[in-house]
Amino acid sequence: MEPESFYNLLQLPKEVEEELPQGQKKKYLPPTSRKDPKFEELQKVLMEWINAELLPEHIVVRSLEEDMFDGLILHHLFQKLAGIKLDVEEIALTAVSQRRKLEAVLEATNRSLQMDKQQVKWSVDTIFHKDLLATLHLLVALAKRFQPSLPLPMDVQVEVITMESTKSGLKSEKSVEQLTKCSTDKDQPPKDVFDELFKLAPEKVNAVKEAIVNFVNQKLDRLGLSVQNLDTQFADGVILLLLIGQLEGFFLHLKEFYLTPSSPAEMVHNVTLALELLKDEGLLTYPVSPEDIVNKDTKSTLRVLYSLFCKHKLKENMDRKPGGSPN
Numbered sequence: 190m191e192p193e194s195f196y197n198l199l200q201l202p203k204e205v206e207e208e209l210p211q212g213q214k215k216k217y218l219p220p221t222s223r224k225d226p227k228f229e230e231l232q233k234v235l236m237e238w239i240n241a242e243l244l245p246e247h248i249v250v251r252s253l254e255e256d257m258f259d260g261l262i263l264h265h266l267f268q269k270l271a272g273i274k275l276d277v278e279e280i281a282l283t284a285v286s287q288r289r290k291l292e293a294v295l296e297a298t299n300r301s302l303q304m305d306k307q308q309v310k311w312s313v314d315t316i317f318h319k320d321l322l323a324t325l326h327l328l329v330a331l332a333k334r335f336q337p338s339l340p341l342p343m344d345v346q347v348e349v350i351t352m353e354s355t356k357s358g359l360k361s362e363k364s365v366e367q368l369t370k371c372s373t374d375k376d377q378p379p380k381d382v383f384d385e386l387f388k389l390a391p392e393k394v395n396a397v398k399e400a401i402v403n404f405v406n407q408k409l410d411r412l413g414l415s416v417q418n419l420d421t422q423f424a425d426g427v428i429l430l431l432l433i434g435q436l437e438g439f440f441l442h443l444k445e446f447y448l449t450p451s452s453p454a455e456m457v458h459n460v461t462l463a464l465e466l467l468k469d470e471g472l473l474t475y476p477v478s479p480e481d482i483v484n485k486d487t488k489s490t491l492r493v494l495y496s497l498f499c500k501h502k503l504k505e506n507m508d509r510k511p512g513g514s515p516n
Contacts, residue, residue: 214353216322216366222347230342231368235328238339242269253328254321260291263316263327267298270335272453272483288317295327302330322349325368335480345369383488383495394487401494404502408435419494424485425450426459429493433466436501456483464493472496 222228232253239250243265250256257263259281268275275297281287292313299309315323332339345368353360386394398419406415412431416422423429427448434441446462447455460479467473473496481489 211354211356214351216320217350217352218322218347219350222349225347227342227345228347228368231325231329231345234339234341235325235332238332238336239266239328242266253324254319257324257328258291258317258319259287260294263298264290264294266331267294267301268453270331270480271297271301272457272480273297273301274452274454288313291317298327298331302334304330322347322366322368329368335478337476337478338481341369343369344371383491387488397491398487401491401498404498405432405494408432408501411435419490420485420487423490423494424460424483425456426461426463426482429463429482430459430466432497433463436497437466437470439466453483467493467496472500 236250236253239262240248243250243262246265246269248262248265250262260277261281264275264277267273275294277290277293278286281290295311295313295316310326311320311323316327329341332341346365347368349364349366351362351364353362386397402416402419405419409415409428409432412435414428414431416428426446427450430441430446433439446459450456450459457479460482464473464477464479464482473493475492477489477492482493
C-alpha cells in the first residue's frame with residue numbers, strides 16, 4: 190500500500206476494508222471534514238428547514254445521515270415542496286420495500302429538478318446506504334429549486350477520500366467536494382424593496398399590505414369579489430389570475446386553470462400560470478417561486494401584487510394629472 194493511501198486509511202472507519210468489495214470505489218468523509226464548522230452549519234440549516242416544512246405532519250429529523258435513507262422523509266418533503274401527490278406506499282418496513290419507495294421518490298424528484306445526469310450527485314444506492322455527502326447534495330438541490338431564499342452557508346467544500354479496492358489492496362485519492370456556491374456578488378440574489386422593508390421597517394409591513402388590499406378590492410369589485418386576508422387568499426392562484434385578467438385585459442378560459450382547486454398541485458398550476466403571465470408582461474422582475482405563494486409566504490405574495498400595484502396605480506395617477514387621459 191502506498192504511504193498516502195495508508196495515511197488516508199488511518200482516517201477512515203475500521204470497517205472500510207471489510208465493506209468495500211474488490212473493484213468498487215466509495216467516498217468517505219474523514220473526521221476533519223465532518224468537524225468543519227461550515228459543513229456542520231450547512232447540515233443545521235437544512236435540518237431546521239426540513240423540520241419547519243414538516244412540522245404540520247409531526248415529522249422530526251434529528252440526523253440527515255441516519256433519517257433520510259428509507260425515503261419516508263424525502264417522500265413527505267418532496268410532496269410538500271412540489272405540491273405533488275406521489276403514488277407510493279406510505280409505510281415501508283422491509284429493506285426491499287424501503288428501497289423501492291426511495292427509488293420512486295428519487296425518480297419524481299429528479300424529474301422535478303430537471304438536472305442533467307452529470308449534475309446529479311446522488312443515487313438510490315448512495316442515499317439508501319446513508320451517504321451523507323450524496324444526501325447533502327440532494328437536499329441542497331431541493332432547497333435551491335423550492336426555497337431559493339433559504340440562507341445556505343456559501344462556499345461549503347469538504348475534503349473527500351475516495352477508496353478503491355483493487356487486487357493489490359486499497360488505493361485512495363483525495364479530492365475536494367463543493368456543496369454550495371462560492372460567495373460572489375453574481376451569486377447573490379438581488380435585493381428588492383421588500384427585503385429592506387421586512388428587515389429595516391417590519392412595523393410598516395401592515396400599512397403596505399393594507400394599501401395593496403385596498404387597491405386589489407377596487408379592481409375586483411366589478412367581479413363581486415373582495416380580499417380580507419392577503420396572506421391566505423392568493424395561495425390557490427384563483428383571485429390572482431382574475432385580478433391579472435382584469436388589470437391586463439386577459440381573457441382566461443376556464444380550461445386553462447382550476448377555478449376551485451382541490452389539491453396543492455392544482456394550486457401550483459394556477460400560480461405558475463399567473464407568474465408566467467406577469468413575466469410575459471415584463472412586470473415580474475424579482476424571482477418568485479410558485480410554491481412560496483401556495484405556502485402563503487407573505488413577502489412573495491407582496492412582490493407579485495406590488496408589481497401590479499406599481500404599474501396600474503402609477504397609470505391612475507398619470508391619468509389624473511392635467512392633460513392626462515381620463516379612465
